[in-house]
Amino acid sequence: MPDQDIQQQIAALSKELNDYNYQYYVLAESHISDYAYDHKMKELEALERAYPNFSDPNSPTQKVGGAVTSKFQTVTHKWPMMSLGNTYNAEELSEFDERVRKAVGDQVAYVCELKFDGLSLSITYENGKLLRAVTRGDGNQGDDVTENVKTIRSIPLALNQADYPELFEIRGEVFMHKPAFERLNSARAEANEKVYANPRNFAAGTLKLQDSAEVAKRPLDCFLYFLYTENRNKLFHTHWESIQDLKKWGFQTCEHTQLCTSLQEVLDFVNFWDKQRHFLSYDIDGIVIKVNDYAQQEELGFTAKNPRWAISYKFNAEQVETTLNSVSYQVGRTGAVTPVANLSPVQLAGTTVKRASLHNANEILRLQLHEGDSVYVEKGGEIIPKIIGANATVRKADARPISYPTACPECQTPLVRQEGEAVHYCPNEDGCPPQIIGKMQHFIGRKMMDIEGLGDETIEAFYKAGILHRITDIYQLSNHQQELKQLERFGEKSIEKMLHGIEASKEKPFEKVLFSLGIRHVGDTIAKKLAQHFKHIDQLAAASIEEIAAVQDIGIRIAESVRNYFQESFHQQEIQLLKDAGLQFQVVEKEVVLASESFAGKTFLISGTFANYSREELAAFIESHGGKMLSSISAKLNFLVAGDKMGPAKLAKAEKLNIPIINEEQLLAMRAE
Template sequence: MAIDIQAKIEALTQELNDYNYQYYVLAQPSISDYDFDHKLKDLEALEAKYPEFRDPNSPTLKVGGDITQRFNTVKHRWPMMSLGNTYNEQELKDFDSRVRKVIGDQVQYVVELKFDGLSISITYQDGKLAQAVTRGDGTQGDEVTNNVKTIRSIPHQLKNGDYPENFEIRGEIFMHKSAFLRLNKEREENGEQTYANPRNFASGTIKLQDSGEVAKRPLDCFLYFLYCDNRNKQFHDHWHSIESVKSWGFPVCEHTKLCNSIDEVLNFIHYWDEARHNLSYEIDGIVIKVNDFAQQEELGFTAKSPRWAISYKFKAERVETILERISYQVGRTGAVTPVANLKPVLLAGTTVKRASLHNANEIARLDLHEGDTVFVEKGGEIIPKIIAANIEKRPADAVAIVYPSNCPECGTALIREEGEAVHYCPNDAGCRPQIVGKLQHFIGRKMMDVQGLGDETIETFFRLGLIRKISDLYSLKDRSDELVGIERFGQKSIDNMLKGIELSKEKPFEKVLFGLGIRHIGETVAKKLAQHFKNIDAIKSATALDILTVPDIGQRIAESIHEYLNLPEHWEEIEKLKSAGLQFEIEEKEVVLAGTGLAGKTFLISGVFADYSREELTALIESHGGKMLSGISAKLNYLVAGDKMGPSKLAKAEKLQVPIISESELLAMINK
């Protein structure tokens, strides 16, 4: 039973991580928002019941996504977190009840249209646009300043106003429906690939290298959230900050509204569920935010989203079309994913030609036959999904679709491990998409971050026989004469690439371990393994049971890395990478504290403070040896309380007899 539950959690985790990558990085989502959210809730429920099997890299703990290869990476000062989603009005009422339980009944909500575009964060210094960064993985994103400056609605210089010296403003870049249809028609006439929807077109445009080309495409933007130092003192709440932002010259959606009750929120949702079709741009729901900034801070955050905001998603639209054929894609891990190729049909304003079928179980569940008439839905008006086949229209001689037994790329017999829904090609050393995918994974930004080397170049080098394994990258410097002759690959490009490969040798051990592309080994797991074992030789010598002793490492992960490192061909490759100079052991650094006055003490911060922000107080506590907790419990030594602290936290602290101290008392403890 336990093994089955663990396998189910691991399979669902991998599936959702793949969907996240397709959505945030490739801008080519393959599942509807509705279905993704339901799968995510299924995983959350399983993890809550069986926390011992939760992957530390679980999508329930992540904002999602990754960083592209093309732009400078910038860390967000304030993380760009995702919002919790619901399609259910009762869940909105439950959200309202949870909010009132923490902060009392004096609560207002700001409701906003949920734009179907690309999230952006723009920094202004002295009223001038200084930097624009995409959402990326929520922690860091791509700097696209020059491209954002081409959007006419975004001011380069603010008019006079009481704006802060430095601030960030966040919003959504989108494309109007009419512009999308016109530009897509032009691409079709020019024989170029068309985009599936306006969101993908906007995302693809903002990530173009040539800002001159970006300027030719009519993008627009609405801005809806402000961040700055001492924001609470200057604006007090979200509604007044948005009113101020509008007065400074920023484009703010005219349909944003201040509501005094959850009933007013629901009325707003009901209106826009119908009226959205009359807008010139796509929306896929409504965002609800607690208005008061102090109340927002009191409600706080989960690991991936704020507790003071939620989004309501509109239900999907449905059409009928023909399933023409099923094709199969092989990923870098060998996973074989079926894709439904459909007779083109108009759905929610866009033409649908393809839909993901996820795995063999989905094909069997739908009982699909060749040439079936199928019902297709778009959740959140983005991704198509086959809901069911219309049995009444099925021809009498229709043949049931049978999942292939051999890899569509290399012909190797597929395997399906017990407890997993996905079929895999085991030929990782000879299957082209697996080899290329692993090489592309290795050079990625979160792995080895090899500058001057992109996915297309990897494809070219593989086709020309220059690389077959990761270690081949580090011998390219000895083959520079062969590189010179490659079309559109000049000496400057070669020099930049070789420099990037050389610099990658400085990447820490956990990056190298993650970059190897071992199944089930994500960024967080790689870091935990590196910190626990210190070097690759120690991991290789460990048994699967030894690896299981590492916190948050499950049986499937332990078996996967043990098996990988003990295959002779893999270890031979690692030895070559060692010889090339890559880091296969950690460099331990000594942490220097500002003081030890709070050592052994635990703290929680709540409310608004006169002289410090909550972030500054957190840093101060940790720099003097204190440890922060996420909630009130018997393990808490001190609750640091400011103004507007929520009544529920105060009551719980008093019940548990947790000492409540002020900002000045905390400083006195540190100074003592």
């Protein structure tokens, strides 16, 4: 047969199989038997083996896998995968609706979606072809699992012909249907292999297998539900519109998604699926409610962790009764002592629960817990086990109340409790082993210094071996190579990799170093704000409580914690040693070449949608001419750049403060004035 005919036959078979996948997964139609489908797949595989020069990387045969990944590469999300705020009742959902309407007016519609209990995923497509798939990770960066995702039949490798963007990201949830999970778990049990607790764990474990051929053997599925791309508003005005087009492009979306035009319709949707969820073939644990209009989403914006235009309604958690055997106490890196309930093992929401957090001494008193109590346990948000009460009717007459310790369970130092706080602390931070180990583990963490070759277990092993005593010792490990070689599972290659990772960490920016120090109440976001404001560690260390508290979003509580940290001589010594090691303790300013200084000294805020430019483009224009962007309306604002569908609350506040309100044409004209 001529090569041209072979190539045409391969192309025809590929198209036919892709069409069958689209019909089955997207349209929920089956136009061919499984036997006939498999026969055509084998025919295509045989042709591609015989004529590899005609094989296509986006062929349906690529779903069988074959790539082996020794390590998953970390990828930074272009658009962070933020978590959602949670509600648990109609009152909280009503409060969310009121906040939305106060900001954008009463013309609001919501899209209600089932909240799948799976693994969140971001997939990038370029020119209609799957380019990359990344797990949620910590929200800012995740693992590249592209080869494994390519094996999931409901995720297209190449899209149908349609008017989609050249480059875009689509968000979704990978999961496993309950019947498939039960079938595979039964097979594992028969083979005396470890069984998984629930479909979510099975799906998550599968997606992180190193051999994609093994992934292909497990029937993962995926629903896609959110689009990100540059200038998205020029393609669609609403989230609902985008969902309809996603189907045309070839993506599987959930058929149960609904557009609601009132809060009552949202509540009806929530109540319906609270009862009907048990009849689905997959697990859901709530409903996601999103503001439909993209312009209103932009107007509402984000908090540091969550979008203000979306919220999750969590169904009531499953509850069980079991025995409280004892209470133990864990000491964290900050010295916080957390009580943990040790329970008789019990099945709860698909997992075996043996322990539950009791949070603090106040919680133990509130629950009035006694030794040997029969307690009620549920999973908060169906994730974290917690005790919600005790069954006092079956309590033994001589049962003793649980009493919180007065001394640290690790180093016996008397505990302290600061005024206004519920948590007890061990103040012996430079002599209490869990605190010392915890601080070093925090320092090397992924969002902190991210030192390759050093993990939590390694830190603990080095501490017990007497090699590490404090954070600064990490930068002296090159002097202990002979001692390291004596440790189990630590050869020359491991040592070389670790030392290279330590050296590379010296290039981490000041904000990362500041976060890594583990100052109480100073998280990632606060560290960035402090670094940007004070520019240098010495200026921050010399600042008063009032000066620190004056930084945006920094309150007195954080300011006091920061000030107390830098006043400790032990911390001053640590910082000096880290300076000597070569770490970055000042902000490296990037040179910015301005197009002009037309807006120098002026502040702007952009609100609404615009005909010719996106909000990002207008912000970039302002900053390129020396202007500064603000995030909210205040007396410090010089100009409000207003577009269509601007929130009435912002408009009213700007008018009350007599802030000039301009449109995009007036903004552009100001450049030449």
